Amino acid sequence: MKEKLSAMFDGDADEETSRMLFERIRRDAALRGTWDAYCLLGDVVRSGAQPGMEGFVARVMSRLDGEPTVLAPRRAEDKRARRLLRHRLLPVAASVMGVLAVGGVVAALSGEERPTMVVLSPSPDSAAAVDTASGVVVDSAPPRATGVARRDYLAAHQAMSGGGPVPAAVQYVRTVSAQAEE
Amino acid sequence: MxxxxxxxxxxxxxxxxxxxxxxxxxxxxxxxxxxxxxxxxxxxxxxxxxxxxxxxxxxxxxxxxxxxxxxxxxxxxxxxxxxxxxxxxxxxxxxxxxxxxxxxxxxxDGGERLRDLDTPERQLMTRQIARTVDEAMADLPAELREAITLRELEGLSYEDIASAMGCPIGTVRSRIFRAREAIAARLRPLLGTRADERW
Incomplete structure (x- = not known):
């Protein structure tokens, strides 16, 4: 035990050993005497003559009997708590915040503009937009009838404007030409 | 630590x-x-x-x-x-x-000043303690004296002392402990704190 105390005195003991030794010293007056002697001889070797302080510790300790016991938040526990927070809780919190941030962005985007799937109908003139949120199919393209009417209107307009030598045939020529391109 | x-x-x-x-x-x-x-x-x-x-x-x-x-x-x-x-x-x-x-x-280091200030009794005790430690150190086997001197005077770590003395750290630990115990044994009669003065 004394060899461990000597080693602790020189900083050659881990925290757990020191804790155990201090607990032993608390209960063992002889070990406290050894601590006193080690302190004194260290002071003498390092600094030469030392003031005689016999009974000084006992006098201070007897004065402390009248003092309330010091109770303060323990630094070691604070440190442990901070270490736990730093090494375990913060990464978890960061992950949660990351997920929440991404989820928030996705929610915001879907709230502003819901994604739509556009399905082209067999006819180039019409398209159907499917609302993926509601599942309702909305035909956003002009009805097929509108395309036919427009083509009729253009044919009539070209026939009336007289844009060529055979005005009545022009519409068919162009239609055939357009079909060839497709 | x-x-x-x-x-x-x-x-x-x-x-x-x-x-x-x-x-x-x-x-x-x-x-x-x-x-x-x-x-x-x-x-x-x-x-x-x-x-x-x-x-x-x-x-x-x-x-x-x-x-x-x-x-x-x-x-x-x-x-x-x-x-x-x-x-x-x-x-x-x-x-x-x-x-x-x-x-x-x-x-x-108030050694000089202490000798000027202290009461005769305290001066006597101061001298006795210093002499006792000196004599105990002088009586130590060479390897113990060297180990305790390197530690207390030079402030070297056990590792550095082991390197300087060419021995394992465990041996350093043991030598310093034995040196301390030998000196403390000579000091204890001087420290002879009365039973009612123990803390």
């Missing part, structure tokens, strides 16, 4: 309600504090009273000590303020020549 870490562990024990751990700090720093105060105050009886007062104030304030500075630096600051307050109450001022602040606290 470094010296500072050991002190901090003791402080935490006191903060957790272990009053007796404070005695270990008093035992460790009583002489350094005495030498510090003896540079400020001439009367030896007053020096001891002020040393006691400093430790009591430190104990009362320990609840708020968070270890930002080393315990002894903090203690010496309290000591200097206690001495200054005492001198102010006496209508005196700290002499400029003493010029002490906490940064100097570690390097104080």
């Amino acid at each position: 470094s010296d500072r870490e050991i002190d901090q562990q003791l402080v935490e024990r006191i903060q957790g309600g272990d009053k007796q751990a404070f005695g270990l700090l008093v035992s460790k720093y009583q002489r350094k504090l005495y030498r510090l105060l003896a540079r400020l105050v001439r009367d030896p009886a007053e020096v001891e009273d002020l040393a006691q007062e400093t430790f009591i104030k430190a104990y009362r304030a320990l609840g708020s000590f968070r270890g930002e500075s080393a315990f002894y630096t903090w203690l010496y600051r309290i000591g200097i303020n206690t001495a200054k307050n005492y001198l102010a109450a006496q209508g005196r001022r700290v002499s400029a020549s003493s010029g002490l602040d906490s940064s100097e606290a570690e390097s104080i």
